[in-house]
Amino acid sequence: MPTERKPAGAAAFQESVTAAITAAMFDHLAEIGYARMTMDAVARRAGVGKAAVYRRWPSKQAMLIDRVGAVMRGNLPEVPDAGSLAGDVRGFLDVIVAQTGDPRTRRIALDVLVETTRTPELGTALHDVVAEPRRTAAAAVLSRAVDRGELRRGLDRELGLDLLISPLVMRLLFATGEVDEAYLTRLTAVIVAGLDAA
Incomplete structure (x- = not known):
């Protein structure tokens, strides 16, 4: 049979x-x-x-x-609670470096970023799978700092998210300077000061 x-x-x-x-x-x-x-x-x-x-x-x-x-779904950013705003900011920066520090990854990201200016629907789709999860992780850093009383409740959250994400991403994608321990330490201090004023 x-x-x-x-x-x-x-x-x-x-x-x-x-x-x-x-x-x-x-x-x-x-x-x-x-x-x-x-x-x-x-x-x-x-x-x-x-x-x-x-x-x-x-x-x-x-x-x-x-x-x-x-x-990206397999590499969603997680920022452990370090107990302080400065610690969380540095942890978030370390996550960005770990995920985009490879020159090949940066080359692909920059090329695709340029392509999204010509193909808006590509930009929209990639925003949902790349940018939005990172902004969600950054928002958790801000929320914890507000809950601890380190940042004011009236914080401009969109500006805060930009401060957390944009400087390092711009450096990694467009600049030739090194992203080393000293740079990340200085950038952390600048972001924390900026968030206090946001």
Whole structure:
């Protein structure tokens, strides 16, 4: 008697193939940038057929958003409670450095950031998976400081979030100066002073 076959419809994708495509996409993106990246080239680099890529994503934009989202969801920023505003700020800066300190990551981030100026829907989607979770983590730092009485309850939270995130990200993406222990210590003191006035 023949073995009953499982219905063919929504077959699960092989994780190893998805992982190979993901690695190939990020390698390709780091080398030539988003504008020149093609799904066919990613498939060749991953050693899979074009169909394996197109079954997963209908376009390179969909592929990028999904793969960046998967990586970011696995690396959501967590800032342990250090017991003080200065400690939490420094902890938050350390998280940013850990997640974006690799030159390859910075190269990809800068390239994609430029691309979002030409493709607003890409910017909106990446904001949801990249920027928003980081602002949520930064908001937790501010809330703890307010609860401790270190910051006033009328704090301009949006300005506070900008102070926590923007200076270091700008330094990492656009400047050539080193981000070392001394720099992070000085930046922590400046951010804490700025938050007190926000």
